[in-house]
Amino acid sequence: MMIDLFEGLLAVLQWKVLGFLAVGVLLGVIFGALPGLTATMGVAVLTPLTFWVSPEQGLAMLLGIYCGAIPAGGIPAILINVPGTPASIATAWDGYPLAKRGEAGLALGINALMSGLGQLVSIFFLAVAAFPIARFALKFGPAEYFALAVFGISLMAGVSGGRVVKGMLAGALGLAVAMIGLDPITAYPRYTYGRAEFMDGIAFVPVMIGLFGLTEVFAQISDHVKKTEAEPAKIGRIWPRWQELRRMWPAATAGVGIGTAVGVIPAAGGDIGSVIAWDQARRLSRNKDQFGKGSIEGLAASCTSSNSTVGGSMTTMLALGIPGDAPAAVLIGALLIHGIQPGPLLFRDHRDFVFSIVFLMMFAAVLAMVIGLVGAKPVARVIRLPDPWIWVGIILIGVVGSFALSNSLTDVWVMFAAGLIGFALRKADFPLGPLVLGLILGPMMESNLRRALILNRDDWFGTLTNSPLALFLLIAAMASLVLPLLKQPRKQAKQPSPRVEA
């Protein structure tokens, strides 16, 4: 184990790998700081840029984008009350009032420090917890993997904020798209219509770029909301005082715990984690009335929690192959393109590589924290870039990136179609997360179901009930879909529930 750890560290300590990591963090910070551009979009749109470098360098850049974008989402949330990413929704609740009070610097400092703390602790959790989880998952057979895939998709549909039926339909659409190509067991061509480029299935990355890049641009163009004119906020001191740190400590601890736990749950991301942690910190605090009015405890809880989901979701993704949130879902696709298959076998055969991922994420978290502390002012200027410049930039990188994947115009058309379909679905209030999960987990689900049926001589009942774990996961999947449906009428009568946006 120690040899793997040192080998993993040595693989990371190369100037090219660290250079790509730094570029990734910087790009992630820019994507996170620009309202409307998310970590998911950053990973999706910039994935093609990593195909021409080694897997370590490509992975360094992608992890840098992921780890850089989440804390940077707090910068516009604090300065202009517009969350840069969905994960920083709760950051705006106390960060913006602090900025209005003339303490924008302190809010930005707390955001950087607490985000870094949240990420580092949750990455440590990843390093400790992922190995036993993966060891346990090595005992899984086809029936368990099928049930796990069903559970992952159902959970994301179930937490789609009162849109369970729409979430399930989106997941089913993802599964339908994943069916295109050669059958995983018999290699019989399915829905390819004789086109050679569809034999390997629909390319995943163009679909991601379309769904998260083009869809967002189309939605912003159609809404055409003028950017909030940010008042020149007085930055002031950045470093919190010792007493302030002591005051934030309980809220930050709660934030780390809640965020990591939420991140481990498939499909639940930083937006859910930060809202839960903010609410729990308010309940625990002696200064409840300060929450929502510029409480440093509320800010600490939301920042630590939204960033702790990063390590939590990576734990599930790496150990089980089930993405913990939307950026992790896109990251899985990018890893597959680089020839890296997340799952328990990665922990058995390439432990050094897992440690490399852990070290890369730790370095990225520290770098994002440093940029957040010293570079908040220049980053704040990026927020003021005109929208049309960003839109055309995203469209161009999406088009060229999709084309460059395999020098095929078909991939560009796939990206364009995915953008239009994603826009239509989004406008009709469909969540896109389950669609992505269906697309990723579809092949895993189908091939394992078919294998399990072959092993059980087409005995459906035996296939689904012989394994207690598979049965438990399938029952949990059913419950995650049915329970929200039963609660929905009551919930809608009261208020709309939080939504998981990708």
Add this chain to the structure above:
Amino acid sequence: MAGSKSNIADQVAAGGFFGLGFFLFVSGAALPDGVGLLPKALGLVMLGLSIGLYLQGRKNRASAGFSIGHLRLLASVTALTAVYLLLWGFGWFPLRTFVYLAVLLWILGESWKRGLAVSAALSSGVTAAFQYGLQISLE
């Protein structure tokens, strides 16, 4: 008003998914055993869910509204992008891209001067990065 709009969106979506579900079920039945298993099962699930969505849309009139917003602007952007993709391979990539971006920025309300400058910077930057940096042909 929002309720009726929402209903239309849900009903259109339900119709679309019903059609897709029907197609998957019928086409799955025509596939060999095993290969057609998932298409058939998925088709049935989609048929059921689309009926559920239709009924839910009729019942729930208070869900989020459907608003296309600046439809003409969006249609112009998508049409221009489609033309740009159809013309892929004709002419020199940086020049074609420069013209596309300049027109796109103008449609989006950017001034000609700034639009031309941004288009030149973006098209030359992308060409330099992909064609000369990563050695990927964009023609």
